[in-house]
Amino acid sequence: MTKVKSLPALLALSDSLRAARTDQGLGLRRFADALGVPAATLSSWETGKRQPEIDVVAHILGFLRVSPAEYQRIMWLWHQLDSPTFIENLIPGTASLRQKLDELAVRSWEWAPHTVPEPLQTPEYTRAILQRDATQPDDIDVEVFIRQAQQLGRKQPRRRTVLLGAAALAPAAASQLHAIGATADRLHVKIRIVPASTEGARTMEPFTIYETAGKTFTVALRHHDNVIFVSERDVVQRYRSRFRSLEREVIDDADLDRSESPRYRRA
Incomplete structure (x- = not known):
């Protein structure tokens, strides 16, 4: 089996x-029987646990009689598996690979600076940032409800470290700061604040580094309506170094309640 270099792809x-x-x-077992493969094998292809060979993908798509455009799109995805960079176009209302x-x-x-x-x-x-972005009042209540519902069912990495830029807290600093401790305990996440005076804090764009089984690392970079996923080793190491440099400047836990401190204010 070809070694997969791009988990997002x-x-x-x-x-x-x-x-x-x-x-x-078509149900999974019924379709597996029609293809002549074990249901567990088909399931592993559909969950990303195994990489199907290109002739298998072509056979599945042909059996299902997908449109020519969809056939070309899915075959293109297969050819991206060996590429260290994958770009996802964000579509409203659909789940992101993140x-x-x-x-x-x-x-x-x-790293969440903004x-x-x-x-x-x-x-x-959530309400404050939606108002800041000029969201229609009638849409704000709906969006707040949707986001809260999504949070209840969302799974989180077993170990997660988040560095927040001071400017990120500005829309509702007091309520957000008081909730950070309880949220961190509930989600088993380590949260730290990076002062606005930190070198690079104002210019370094947000990014997330994921480690999956087998010590596979992927960097996710948000760019307008796209997310760029990079698994190239040198790039991953560069972003891990950037994260460590920011982490060295974090504010101690004892400072988290000082919501009126100038270091939390937007520059």
Whole structure:
């Protein structure tokens, strides 16, 4: 079996294969029998646990009679498996591959300079950033409810470290700061604040480093309506070094309640 270099591409491929089957109303066991493969094997292809060979993918798509455009898209995903860089186009209303990496990761490191990550947001904070972004009032209540519901069912990496830029707390600093301790304990996450005066804190864009089974590392970079996933070793090491440099500047836990301190204010 070909060594997989891009876990995000494999997850995108597996999701597409599962969607192609379910769109036809076929159950997993029934479809596995039709293909002549064990149900466990088909399941491993559809969950990203195993990489199917290209002729297997072509056979599945042909059997399901997917459209030519969908056939080309899924085959393109297969050819991305050996690429160290994968770009996901974010589509409103659909789950991002980052959520799947959250579920698979044994550990993650996140730098959030501008906005508190959604799983850590209080309703007051979510409401404040939606108002800041000029979201329609009628849509704010709906969006707050949706995000809170998503947080309840979202799985988190077993070990997670989040560095928050001081500016990220500005929209609702008091309520968000008071909630951080309890949230951290509940989600088993280590949260630290990086002062605005830290070198690079104002210019370094947000990123997340995921470690999955077998010490496989992937860096996720948000860029407008895309997320760029990179697994190239040199790039991963560069971002791990950047994270460590920020981590050396964090504020002690004892400072977390000082919500009125100038170091928390937006520059």
